[in-house]
Amino acid sequence: MSATPATETITEPTGESPSGAPTAYAPTDRTVPTRSRDRARYDRETVHSILDQAYLCHLGFVRDGAPVVLPTLFARVGETLYIHGSTGSRPLLAAGKADPGLPVCLTVTHVDGLVLARSAFHHSINYRSVVVHGTAYEVTDREECRTALDALVDHVVPGRSADSRPANSKELAATAVIRLDLNEVSAKLRTGGPNDDPEDLGLPFWSGVVPVAPAYGAPIPAADLAAGTATPDYIAAL
DSSP: OOOOOOSOOOOOOOSBOTTSSBSBOOOOTTTSOSSOGGGEEOBHHHHHHHHHTOSEEEEEEEETTEEEEEEEEEEEETTEEEEEEETTOHHHHHHHHSSSOEEEEEEEEEEEEEEEOSSGGGOEEEEEEEEEEEEEEEOOOHHHHHHHHHHHHHHHSTTOGGGSOOOOHHHHHHEEEEEEESSEEEEEEEOSSOOOOGGGTTSSSOOEEEEOOOOOOOOOOOTTOOTTOOOOHHHHTO
8 A cells, every 4th residue: 555645735724713723733753654654734723623523542551571461442522532432441440540541542544545646655544543642540539530431422423311211329430431631632534545656657547436335324322222112302313
């Protein structure tokens, strides 16, 4: 697969938002790509959009000297990511024992298209990704934990937390949440068509992009759903 830079030129916004917060994250040694730097973005609007459109993240950390990467649910609340887990999960146990917290790397990726070039070398994908470096902490405050759990439910289906039974004390005791603040963050995108070499343009092979997009099917009621229970509008809207 080729790592040839995409045709899009990326510029970074500067200054502050109306609220006074910086509009972009400051690049660091860990967030500047070593290749295809023109694909990197640091503006909050792009980063938040990529995070908010993803259901799963991959959380990487080191446990007992070995790397571990786990897929898990997450949600963004402002400049904080909440990562779901159980009280017996490895990252939660590590975050609870580590002082001052657990160093992690969290990633999110969307595949937007298959880029098919005339040469095998220049095949690629169009994608949007975010990488977050930082220190994760166990959420121990009960109210913050409830806020985080509501955000996790609403991240999957907006409006669902208000239309379901809240977690009870036993469920809260078995559920854990990790907090990761958005400080050291970068996004990376690839858009556009194939980057064929000029000498390959005359070859008789199809070249182009096959778009990839998520799709929702019709909601399937639970087998034990009470007769006459209507599908909520927020679910039908999917």
